[in-house]
Amino acid sequence: MPDQVPLVDYLALSPEPHLVAxxxxxxxxxxxxxxxxxxxxxxxxxxxxxxxxAGELVTFTxxxxxxxxxxxxxxxxxxxxxxxxxxANVINTDPDPTHVRTGMPVQLATFVVGTDSEGVEAVGFGxxxxxxxx
Numbered sequence: 001m002p003d004q005v006p007l008v009d010y011l012a013l014s015p016e017p018h019l020v021a022x023x024x025x026x027x028x029x030x031x032x033x034x035x036x037x038x039x040x041x042x043x044x045x046x047x048x049x050x051x052x053x054a055g056e057l058v059t060f061t062x063x064x065x066x067x068x069x070x071x072x073x074x075x076x077x078x079x080x081x082x083x084x085x086x087x088a089n090v091i092n093t094d095p096d097p098t099h100v101r102t103g104m105p106v107q108l109a110t111f112v113v114g115t116d117s118e119g120v121e122a123v124g125f126g127x128x129x130x131x132x133x134x
Contacts, residue, residue, distance in 0.1 A: 007113055007124040008032075012050075017110045017125065019051040021084055030084050053108040055081035055127065060102065062095050075100050079127050081108075091126035105130040 006013055010020050010032045021030040026043030030051075037044050060077035075090035077100075091109055093099045106127035113124040 003118075003120045004112075004123050005120060007122050011110070011123065011125050013110070013123060016053075017108060017123075018053050019081070019084075019086065019108065019125070020048050021051050022046040023049040032086075051084045051086065052082035054130070055079040055086065055106055057090065057100070057102055057104050057106050057127070058085070060090060060100055062097075062100070077127070079106055086127075089126040090128070092128040099129070 004013055012018050012020050019032070021032055022035060023030050023046060024038040024041060024043045025045040025047060027038060027041040029038055029040040030049065031039070031046075035046060038046075056079065058078045058080050060075050062073050063076050064073050066072050066074075073095040075093070075095045077088065077090045079086045079088060090100055090106065091111065107130050108125060109128040110123050110125050113122045115121050
């Protein structure tokens with residue numbers, strides 16, 4: 001398997017792909033970007049916490065217009081992963097209201113964004129619908 005690097009620093013690829021948030025030690029608020037202080041309580045101490053890979057689509061929009069070179073349409077959404085709000089695209093499904101709905105269960109999925117001249121793959125993430133079982 002070729003070497004892989006995550007596209008964002010809060011995506012961990014091993015042992016299994018998952019997201020890692022910074023949790024405020026004082027109030028428990030979670031953030032994906034680096035913080036000097038908590039936006040909720042002004043606390044200044046954080047620790048890393050793994051975010052569940054399964055969640056529920058809370059809200060979404062179907063994007064029809066984007067910057068040149070960005071394929072449209074696509075689904076941009078907000079996923080509740082066990083109380084952590086994650087902004088991500090909904091992938092591996094048709095971008096229309098027949099296939100995407102609020103409240104639907106989704107799971108973290110990774111994909112190769114590009115490969116450099118050394119064969120190193122950049123890996124991005126999104127959330128895909130969980131297949132319904134009957």
